[in-house]
Amino acid sequence: DTVLTQSPALAVSPGERVTISCRASESVSTGMHWYQQKPGQQPKLLIYGASNLESGVPARFSGSGSGTDFTLTIDPVEADDTATYFCQQSWNDWTFGGGTKLELK
Amino acid sequence: EVQLVESGGVLVQPGRSMKLSCAASGFTFSSFPMAWVRQAPTKGLEWVATISTSGGSTYYRDSVKGRFTISRDNAKSTLYLQMDSLRSEDTATYYCTTHRYNWFAYWGQGTLVTVSS
Numbered sequence: 088d089t090v091l092t093q094s095p096a097l098a099v100s101p102g103e104r105v106t107i108s109c110r111a112s113e114s115v116s117t118g119m120h121w122y123q124q125k126p127g128q129q130p131k132l133l134i135y136g137a138s139n140l141e142s143g144v145p146a147r148f149s150g151s152g153s154g155t156d157f158t159l160t161i162d163p164v165e166a167d168d169t170a171t172y173f174c175q176q177s178w179n180d181w182t183f184g185g186g187t188k189l190e191l192k
Numbered sequence: 193e194v195q196l197v198e199s200g201g202v203l204v205q206p207g208r209s210m211k212l213s214c215a216a217s218g219f220t221f222s223s224f225p226m227a228w229v230r231q232a233p234t235k236g237l238e239w240v241a242t243i244s245t246s247g248g249s250t251y252y253r254d255s256v257k258g259r260f261t262i263s264r265d266n267a268k269s270t271l272y273l274q275m276d277s278l279r280s281e282d283t284a285t286y287y288c289t290t291h292r293y294n295w296f297a298y299w300g301q302g303t304l305v306t307v308s309s
Contacts, residue, residue: 135293
């Protein structure tokens with residue numbers, strides 16, 4: 088299985104820029120996608136194909152990377168962005184990272 | 193507006209069976225592969241199973257192969273997950289989701305399955 092590793096948690100202040108990383112155990116080309124999950128809610132697609140913004144998602148969100156290292160960037164961060172962010176690869180079946188919990192100071 | 197509404201989640205004893213349903217609306221159900229993704233309490237997301245548009249092809253994670261069966265009724269715009277020989281480690285919220293190519297575009301609100309004696 089392709090294992091995706093994410094940092095467990097981050098804390099930032101509103102207005103700052105935050106980068107959330109995801110590292111794959113093997114190359115997934117650009118088959119990486121990002122989701123936001125707020126407490127008590129279902130996940131929501133943010134980015135697909137490593138860098139493509141899903142329709143309706145604010146342009147504050149962006150994605151980059153290829154191969155094994157990927158980044159989700161939020162700039163600037165707003166209070167409503169408090170959530171857990173998951174990466175997901177589609178190169179070898181479908182697996183998710185453990186999630187990064189974003190908290191605002 | 194795309195809507196996916198799961199149902200069928202309950203408390204069940206280990207070894208028993210149950211069937212989840214997902215009613216879809218707001219899009220052409222028969223045009224999209226569909227999947228089930230689960231999330232154990234306070235844990236991450238885990239892909240469970242995928243079914244093609246016609247239902248002719250199905251894919252499962254290893255831990256549920258031979259125990260779970262994904263199916264669909266395109267005439268009713270409904271997705272199903274038959275779960276047999278349930279184990280405590282199957283306890284999770286089960287989400288119905290649409291495949292768009294190789295990512296999951298739309299998600300239901302989830303239904304909780306608890307396997308416990």
